[in-house]
Amino acid sequence: MKKQWLSIALGIVTATGGFLDAGTIATAGEAGAKFGLGLIWVILVATIAIILLVEMIGRFTAVSKKTYAEAIREDFGFRFYLLPLSSELIAESLMLAAELGGISIALSLFTGISWHIFFPFVALFIWILAWRAPFDLIENGPALLGLVTLSFLAGIIALGGIPAPLIPTLWHPSFQQGTVAEYLYLSAAIFGSTISPYLLYFYSSGAREEHWSGASLLLNRVTAIVGMGFGSMGSISLVVLAAIVLQPLNISSNTLGELGLVMAKPFGIVGSFLFALVLFATCTGAALEVVLAISYNIAQGFGWEWGENKKPIEAARFNLVMTIFLLIAVVIGLIGIDPLQLALFASTVIALFLPISLSPFLILMNDPEYLGNKTNGRFTNIAMIGILVLAFLVAIISLPLAIITGGG
Amino acid sequence: MIDPHDEVFSIRDILDSQLLTSDGRRIGRVADISAEEHTDGSLKLTHLVVGPQALAGRVNSHLRSLFLFFLRDRFEHSIPISEVTRFGPTLHLRGKAEDYAVGQSERWIAKHILRWIPGNGR
Numbered sequence: 049m050k051k052q053w054l055s056i057a058l059g060i061v062t063a064t065g066g067f068l069d070a071g072t073i074a075t076a077g078e079a080g081a082k083f084g085l086g087l088i089w090v091i092l093v094a095t096i097a098i099i100l101l102v103e104m105i106g107r108f109t110a111v112s113k114k115t116y117a118e119a120i121r122e123d124f125g126f127r128f129y130l131l132p133l134s135s136e137l138i139a140e141s142l143m144l145a146a147e148l149g150g151i152s153i154a155l156s157l158f159t160g161i162s163w164h165i166f167f168p169f170v171a172l173f174i175w176i177l178a179w180r181a182p183f184d185l186i187e188n189g190p191a192l193l194g195l196v197t198l199s200f201l202a203g204i205i206a207l208g209g210i211p212a213p214l215i216p217t218l219w220h221p222s223f224q225q226g227t228v229a230e231y232l233y234l235s236a237a238i239f240g241s242t243i244s245p246y247l248l249y250f251y252s253s254g255a256r257e258e259h260w261s262g263a264s265l266l267l268n269r270v271t272a273i274v275g276m277g278f279g280s281m282g283s284i285s286l287v288v289l290a291a292i293v294l295q296p297l298n299i300s301s302n303t304l305g306e307l308g309l310v311m312a313k314p315f316g317i318v319g320s321f322l323f324a325l326v327l328f329a330t331c332t333g334a335a336l337e338v339v340l341a342i343s344y345n346i347a348q349g350f351g352w353e354w355g356e357n358k359k360p361i362e363a364a365r366f367n368l369v370m371t372i373f374l375l376i377a378v379v380i381g382l383i384g385i386d387p388l389q390l391a392l393f394a395s396t397v398i399a400l401f402l403p404i405s406l407s408p409f410l411i412l413m414n415d416p417e418y419l420g421n422k423t424n425g426r427f428t429n430i431a432m433i434g435i436l437v438l439a440f441l442v443a444i445i446s447l448p449l450a451i452i453t454g455g456g
Numbered sequence: 457m458i459d460p461h462d463e464v465f466s467i468r469d470i471l472d473s474q475l476l477t478s479d480g481r482r483i484g485r486v487a488d489i490s491a492e493e494h495t496d497g498s499l500k501l502t503h504l505v506v507g508p509q510a511l512a513g514r515v516n517s518h519l520r521s522l523f524l525f526f527l528r529d530r531f532e533h534s535i536p537i538s539e540v541t542r543f544g545p546t547l548h549l550r551g552k553a554e555d556y557a558v559g560q561s562e563r564w565i566a567k568h569i570l571r572w573i574p575g576n577g578r
Contacts, residue, residue: 114545121485122472122545126514129472180575351474351485353562359577364566371573 067098067279068197069334070150070304070391071143071241071398073327076283077307078392079234080290081300084214086221088284090235094242095280097435099272100428101243101406102251104413106268109252110260112418116252117348119418120408129349132245132408135401136345140246142394144338144377148174149387150331153304157324163305164384171378174335178343178370183257183356186340190333197278197330199311199322200285206314207292214291222295233449237392239442240399242283243435245406246341253344257356265422282326286310304388339377343370399446402439410436470504473545475535475559479552483559486547487511490534504540504547506558507532533557 079087105116112119121129151170152163177186204210221231260268289310299306304327311319340356347354347366360367380390410432413424424432473486487510491499509532513520535549535558542548553559570576 118474122474125468125472126487126511130515176575179573180577349485351482352559353482360573360575361566361570361577364562364570368565368569 067242067247067276068194068282068326068330069143069241069244070146070327070331070387071237071244071395072279072283073150073286073307073330074146074304074388074391075234075238075241075395076286077290077294077304077310077388078300079238080287080292080310081294082234083231084217084222084291084295085210085287086217086231087234087238088218088287090238091242091280091283091287093438094239095276097239097438098243098247099276100431100435101248101409102276103269103272104409104424104428104432105248105252106255106260106272107265107422108412108419109255110264110268111262111420111422113256113261114418115256115344115348116249116408116412117345119412121349121351123412123415124408128408132401132405133345133349135404136245136249136342139394139397139401140338140342141373141376141380142390142397143244143246144335144342144373145380146387146391146394147331147335147338148377148381149390150304150327151335153387154324154328154331157305157308157320157327163387167381168378171374171381174332174339175371175374178336178339178356178374179360179367181356183254186336186356187254190329190336193325193329194333196322196325197282197285199315199319199326200282200289203289203311203314203319204285204292207289210288211292214288217291227453229449229452232445233396233453236399236442236446236449237395239438240395240397240402240446241391243402243406243439244398245402246338248405249341249345250337253340253348253354262422282330303386304391307388339370339374342373343367393450396446396450399442401443403436403443406436406439470501470543470547473547475504475506475549476546477549477551477553477556478541481553481559483549483553483556483562488513501537503534503536505532505534531561533560 076091079090108119109115114122117129120132148167148170149163151174152166155161155166155170156163181189223231255264255268286307290307293310293313294300294307297309299309308320308323308327311323313319315322343366344354346352346369347363350365352365353363354366355363381387385393410429412418413432414429416423467489470489471486475483475485477483484506486504487507488505489501490503490505491501493499507529509520509523509527509529512523533556535556539550540547541550549556554563566576571578
């Protein structure tokens with residue numbers, strides 16, 4: 049039982065990695081710099097959605113002993129399974145490149161050496177972790193480091209709290225630097241970066257790696273709320289910091305490095321290092337989650353051996369997919385696009401594909417063959433329909449707005 | 457759940473099911489089935505088929521021909537239905553993983569590719 053409660057770390061790492069990642073940091077920083085606190089409501093709505101989705105997928109896996117990818121293939125058939133799989137492959141290869149770039153920029157902030165030089169070594173570091181580290185280490189390492197995200201809150205306090213003139217931007221966004229199209233585009237990107245489907249595949253597989261059962265449902269609920277709540281708090285804190293520090297300077301945070309200013313103002317050089325540490329921890333957690341989520345997805349969908357607690361030769365195809373996927377991300381990263389821009393673009397692509405990734409939920413979560421008497425109730429079904437409607441809206445507006453705004 | 461002795465069963469229940477060997481290894485999923493026609497016109501399921509051509513055929517029949525042209529049945533494998541000891545979303549097989557050609561790519565990758573990578577667990 050004690051071990052079960054200790055595994056709440058799964059929620060924290062899923063939050064720091066899945067909620068807070070290069071995409072969230074990029075969108076939150078840009079949101080605060082351009083629109084003050086005007087996009088916090090989007091983060092709050094997206095947080096409620098991701099809490100509900102994580103709770104559902106955790107419940108589904110704990111009760112049915114099936115992961116999300118397995119259930120999609122078995123219930124919807126191979127043809128349908130290809131849709132979420134291909135959308136994941138496209139969106140997450142971009143996001144993985146952005147995460148690797150985020151880690152490289154963190155190291156660059158520490159050392160002053162160009163992030164491009166670090167990039168291949170960072171990919172190797174992530175590959176070594178994913179190749180041999182047991183699931184516990186992947187879960188707990190970035191989780192502990194991710195606690196430095198609390199320094200964003202400390203930064204706000206050190207700057208004297210939220211200035212009174214900023215508060216009305218909560219409901220009346222400031223358009224000093226951004227346009228309405230950019231506002232809508234960033235809203236879509238925030239949804240894409242917050243409700244990342246890779247998070248659901250990873251969480252579902254993690255629940256199997258940890259042998260969750262019907263007795264884990266309370267733990268699952270607490271994990272979903274605490275984990276995602278923690279991630280959301282970090283994200284909102286960054287919006288506030290960017291609104292306090294960057295907006296008055298007319299800096300629209302075009303690179304992840306520029307975003308470091310939000311912590312340099314309250315804490316000087318220490319703040320810059322703290323920001324770099326947050327970037328390092330969250331992007332490392334996210335990079336591991338993304339690369340594993342894709343490997344889990346493919347191995348489970350095709351019925352191969354999978355698992356981080358197995359030796360690589362015991363799950364050869366799973367580990368080969370992981371290696372190839374990392375190589376693809378390295379190639380994308382070596383093109384040299386700034387990770388912040390790449391993360392924004394990847395978030396938009398994720399937003400575009402959200403309905404495909406989320407639509408199986410409604411059917412699976414109401415199937416008593418999988419869930420017995422733990423199927424969705426009326427409230428969760430209405431909430432799920434609401435999330436799907438939102439996902440469709442976001443998907444419809446994301447691409448045209450990305451073109452209009454030139455990607456933020 | 458399907459009983460192998462049931463006369464009526466749904467092909468949909470078998471397609472895409474996980475194949476699990478007696479030593480607890482996941483070797484693949486059912487991509488297609490093959491059946492033989494009896495003199496009375498009834499069809500009897502004989503084999504479970506796994507492979508890229510069968511999967512391509514699930515997407516589009518032209519794709520199956522295209523895959524056949526390039527792959528020449530090289531990666532297509534089948535398992536007699538008599539090998540299944542338990543039916544359901546997971547099909548439990550009588551033999552061990554090494555007894556089946558299905559999933560041999562797992563062993564091939566381990567032997568020929570992963571062996572060169574340090575820390576492979578060998």
